[in-house]
Amino acid sequence: MKRITIAIDGFSSCGKSTMAKDLAQEIGYIYIDSGAMYRAVTLYSIENGLFKGDVINTEELKRRINDIHITFRIDPETGRPNTYLNDVNVENKIRTMEVSSKVSPISALDFVRKAMVAQQQAMGKEKGIVMDGRDIGTTVFPDAELKIFVTASPEIRAQRRFAELEAKGQEVNFNEILENVKQRDYIDQNREVSPLRKADDALLLDNTNLTIPQQKEWLSMQFNKIIKQ
Incomplete structure (x- = not known):
């Protein structure tokens, strides 16, 4: 089976790292x-x-x-x-x-x-690698065979971050987290070097309303499509 490069980019608190780690483990990639x-x-x-x-x-x-x-x-x-x-x-x-x-x-x-x-x-x-970040599909691996761009509403991302910090016992304020998420979005998209943007050939994954199993199923489907080509 041929081995490919998978680039996963997207906004903060979209669960990119967890998604990338799980996918890599499932398909035997680094x-x-x-x-x-x-x-x-x-x-x-x-x-x-x-x-x-x-x-x-x-x-x-x-x-x-x-x-x-x-x-x-x-x-x-x-x-x-x-x-x-x-x-x-x-x-x-x-x-x-x-x-x-x-x-x-x-x-x-x-x-x-x-x-x-x-x-x-x-x-x-x-x-045979899966890499996530802000500029993987645009700058690092513009020729990656599979590119995913992940997004979700700021409110959902803030809620996920809120729940994560609260689970760690930290005192958190939802409105402050939401403002931070929006600020990071602006900085990521407007920085001078390698700004965050969706590559023209990247597949968009909006996981606002997706469960983790649904997300995994979608990713596996996209990977298998590329591998069979």
């Missing part, structure tokens, strides 16, 4: 979390003193960017990929609040995006 790569660069910057407060030393990071190598390896216990920064497992470290609070300015740097796109493209040379 899942690559593009967001984890920007988190790993952020962690490197923190650990190497490139932040002064919230201000990044961009010139020093630019000098070091080619020394930052990110890979993914399957955890035999969970079956999920872990993120490695220069051969060190940093999967847990990159999920901390410290990294979360500093990743946005890092991911907006053009030279960082250029370096990460090059690494992502190298990972995809052998096919």
Whole structure:
């Protein structure tokens, strides 16, 4: 059976990562979390003193960017990929609040995006991957055989995020989350480097009113269509 590249893009809080991980596991592909790569660069910057407060030393990071190598390896216990920064497992470290609070300015740097796109493209040379993000089908893998663009109403996405945070015991305000979702949409679509947009040949998946089983069935159907061509 031929192996292909699957690119999943879309708005925040649409469940892209969960969708991509589940699909990859189901079809035996490698899942690559593009967001984890920007988190790993952020962690490197923190650990190497490139932040002064919230201000990044961009010139020093630019000098070091080619020394930052990110890979993914399957955890035999969970079956999920872990993120490695220069051969060190940093999967847990990159999920901390410290990294979360500093990743946005890092991911907006053009030279960082250029370096990460090059690494992502190298990972995809052998096919058999599922990658999710904001610019996978437009910038990273414009020739991907299957491109999905995921959306849902801001209200539904805010509700999902609200439920997720509430389940973790955090005190949350729905209106604040909704405003944050709308702000992120605007930033993602209007940033100068690789803005979020649907590729012309991407399939639109609006999961506003879909259950997870319905979504999985739809994705499997699209994958099987491409494979049989």
